Amino acid sequence: MEMIVLLLLLCAGVRSQESDTLVIGGHIRQFIRSNIKMNWSDAQTYCRTHFTELLTMYNQKDNYTAPTSAPSLELWTGLHRRNSSLWWSNGDPVDFTPWSNAPNTDVPYCATVTTNNNITWETCTLRLPFMCYHKDIGSSYRYILIPEWMSWCGARSYCRQRHTDLAVIRNQSQYDEVMQIKSISPFWIGLKSNGWEWSDGECFDYSFVTDTSRNCTYFLNYNQKNSDIFARDCDGPFEALCYKDLMTVEIIYQKMDWEEALQYCFDNHHGMLTITSLHDQMLVKQKLSSAGLAGHVWVGLRQSRIFGFWMWTSDVPVKWHNWEGGMAPEMPLSYNCGAVDLKGFKWSDQNCLVKRYFVCERRKL
Known part of the structure; x- marks a missing residue:
């Protein structure tokens, strides 16, 4: 291997x-x-x-x-x-188990609800819609079906950022509620079988x-x-x-244009993502791979509309690079905003007005 x-x-x-x-x-x-x-x-x-x-x-x-x-x-x-191979995403113990065991506890399997309202196991890299839960005031759970297609890990990140976590089923009442939700495809819930962490x-x-x-x-x-x-x-x-x-990479599961994303990152974190080396690039690639997204995500790359050179929004010059085709896009044909492709993880210029997911960074104290 x-x-x-x-x-x-x-x-x-x-x-x-x-x-x-x-x-x-x-x-x-x-x-x-x-x-x-x-x-x-x-x-x-x-x-x-x-x-x-x-x-x-x-x-x-x-x-x-x-x-x-x-x-x-x-x-x-x-x-x-x-200690236990079966666990809920939010850390709750698995006490209610109206489903069959996963095929192999030493290989990651994640639980889906099928279109026939059964709970089955799939490899966790599969991209599917998913169900989050939102814990309201008190202890009541509200389930939300999300029509985005992501891996189990990506779905967990999305739910934690936008709601509470992936759907948890702790009793017969919650099981019945989830089974009543209709979907045209299977969807992830927060149950995972894996003996390792x-x-x-x-x-x-x-x-x-x-x-x-x-x-x-x-x-x-x-x-x-x-x-x-x-x-x-x-x-x-x-x-x-x-x-x-030194920095925490924060994938933001809201779609914004580049300027909106820049403002959001400075308002809520320490700015948009900066990549300065191969090792930064590999870490970002790993984070984005586990998110299970597709297309492009905005990062903190911008081009001077006057001089044409590329800079990071952290004011760090672009020395190490990973441009698609090996060359930085040049004016007058280029767009002025940079993104990372989620298939090959190369950098490219993209139309700044298109709304995309994006990546912020937060400085570790």
């Missing part, structure tokens, strides 16, 4: 603390390898105490890349086995681990070019691979 991963900068790394090596950094996130070996639980505590968390990866194909001179490395990642709680749709007898995972770089994640017992000892967030 091929996986392009974070291969560590061991010789030229910048020291972040006396005992740590700064692996690679960007505008959004830094990665740090500890030089201390410990068990998984201690590694989790270490990363949370000194940085943000143990390493999270979003899928098996796309992760951070960097040159390395190390012949072999074994480092803890944040993926570990859950990331330490930071990040949503993922992919199966990383095939060994079902172990409870923790480590990252192995075994020949400078190839690497993978493997399961093992949690005693180790291995070094920790931590990350430190």
Whole structure:
């Protein structure tokens, strides 16, 4: 299995603390390898105490890349086995279960309501409409069917931002209410079956681990070019691979034109998204991939209408770039607003008046 991963900068790394090596950094996130070996639980505590968390990866194909001179490395990642394989998106226990079990608890499966009003399991990357719930004053739930097509993770993010969470069914009354809602296609609810989770709680749709007898995972770089994640017992000892967030990437599930999006990001966050490196780009790609959207999303790229050069709205010049075709769009044929394509994740100029989803950033304190 091929996986392009974070291969560590061991010789030229910048020291972040006396005992740590700064692996690679960007505008959004830094990665740090500890030089201390410990068990998984201690590694989790270490990363949370000194940085943000143990390493999270979003899928098996796309992760951070960097040159390395190390012949072999074994480092803890944040993926570990859950106490329960069946869980609701909002954290509620699964006590009411009028459905069949998922096919395999070590592979992510998510629950859908079919057009025949049955609850079945699908792979979580499938794009479907979904149902949110809105918790009103008191304890009553109001269910809302959303006709957007997203993956389960994207649907969860949408519901959390616009309502409360994906639909939760805790009793027969709520089950009957959901079953009465008619839809021309199956739709997601907030039930997921997966025996694994990331330490930071990040949503993922992919199966990383095939060994079902172990409870923790480590990252192995075994020949400078190839690497993978493997399961093992949690005693180790291995070094920790931590990350430190400098910015939080916020996907906004409201459609606005570019100027409206810019104003929204400055009013509610710290501005529109800035991408300054390959590592920023890969993190944004992972976030957008898990959102399950299609088309383009606005980011903080704009072109000077006078001089024609491109800038980030954070006033950072565009040095590293990922333009479609390899070249920045030029006047007079270009539009003046920049977006990221959600298929190839290339940058392009787009009509500023078109309403799209967009991405803000929030500075971590």
